[in-house]
Amino acid sequence: MCSHCSSEKQNLYEHVQEAVAFLKNNISKVPTVGIICGSGLGSIADTLINPIFIRYEEVPHFPVAKVDGHEGRIVVGELNRRFAICMQGRAHYHDGYPLWKCTIPVRVMQGLGITHLIITNAVGAINPNYEVGDILIVKDHLDLMGLTGTSPISGLDDDRLGPKFLTVTDAYDKEMIKVAKLTAEKLGITDIVREGALTCVGGPCFETVTECRMLRLLGVDAVGMSNVPEVIVARHCGLTVLSFCLVTNMGNLDHESCEAISHASVIDVGARRSEVIKKFVEGIVQNI
Numbered sequence: 001m002c003s004h005c006s007s008e009k010q011n012l013y014e015h016v017q018e019a020v021a022f023l024k025n026n027i028s029k030v031p032t033v034g035i036i037c038g039s040g041l042g043s044i045a046d047t048l049i050n051p052i053f054i055r056y057e058e059v060p061h062f063p064v065a066k067v068d069g070h071e072g073r074i075v076v077g078e079l080n081r082r083f084a085i086c087m088q089g090r091a092h093y094h095d096g097y098p099l100w101k102c103t104i105p106v107r108v109m110q111g112l113g114i115t116h117l118i119i120t121n122a123v124g125a126i127n128p129n130y131e132v133g134d135i136l137i138v139k140d141h142l143d144l145m146g147l148t149g150t151s152p153i154s155g156l157d158d159d160r161l162g163p164k165f166l167t168v169t170d171a172y173d174k175e176m177i178k179v180a181k182l183t184a185e186k187l188g189i190t191d192i193v194r195e196g197a198l199t200c201v202g203g204p205c206f207e208t209v210t211e212c213r214m215l216r217l218l219g220v221d222a223v224g225m226s227n228v229p230e231v232i233v234a235r236h237c238g239l240t241v242l243s244f245c246l247v248t249n250m251g252n253l254d255h256e257s258c259e260a261i262s263h264a265s266v267i268d269v270g271a272r273r274s275e276v277i278k279k280f281v282e283g284i285v286q287n288i
């Protein structure tokens with residue numbers, strides 16, 4: 001049976017509730033903030049005090065992360081007077097999961113009680129003024145997958161999950177962006193913090209020169225293989241969202257200076273920026 005009509009998809013609401021019930025039995029408090037860690041960004045979870053770890057495989061109906069640099073576990077704990085839940089890694093479309101399944105953790109975190117979600121990922125810069133190591137605060141997206149018929153909310157037909165049609169022009173919460181920018185100022189890192197538009201592609205190929213040039217023409221600043229579907233689902237279930245990306249490589253806009261991109265180097269940039277990213281997240285959570 002195809003991913004669009006599977007009984008798993010028809011029972012998505014019930015499956016989310018089963019995962020929520022399982023986690024409620026294992027977690028003592030209600031989390032109010034959720035965080036999704038992208039490739040090489042799993043160390044964000046190290047900021048949680050008195051952590052409890054639950055592997056994705058243990059949680060009913062959870063998609064399992066399959067990529068290196070994605071630990072594949074839930075971490076819950078205290079973060080700046082908040083009780084937070086962190087997804088240390090994610091499942092991707094290119095891992096073979098449909099988007100409605102990749103985004104189950106977002107619905108489960110909402111079911112557990114979070115109101116605010118911080119979504120992170122690794123991206124290639126399309127804006128030639130960006131640099132490797134920059135942090136991109138997302139203020140808008142180009143949903144290439146959705147525009148071409150692959151949305152995480154298509155065909156759900158269940159009002160309990162969210163509305164059939166969704167406005168996402170307000171997806172990137174202006175207050176959260178303000179908090180993130182203020183945090184960057186306090187940390188003295190405004191020189192590496194950008195604000196721009198993200199697009200998500202299916203992957204797993206990194207983009208060709210022609211593809212990067214097309215994305216530049218379309219007006220995006222960075223390209224990744226995640227984040228946007230999670231933002232859409234977070235808004236579908238009523239969460240307030242902050243999305244930011246780590247620029248781990250430059251997109252190849254020129255055949256002459258074309259450089260090979262590897263997943264290992266993506267993870268390496270994440271590791272090198274981990275201290276800054278941890279402070280950035282801590283500062284944001286303190287002020288929301």
Ligand SMILES: O=P(O)(O)O[C@H]1O[C@H](CO)[C@@H](O)[C@H]1O
Nearest residue numbers: 038039121122225226263266
């Ligand atoms: O989107 P995150 O999880 O950061 O992972 C990114 O890193 C991998 C490429 O190196 C891809 O999976 C891409 O999506």
Ligand SMILES: Nc1nc2[nH]cnc2c(=O)[nH]1
Nearest residue numbers: 122123124206223224225
């Ligand atoms: N699509 C895409 N995803 C990425 N994740 C990290 N770097 C890249 C990139 O260059 N392209």
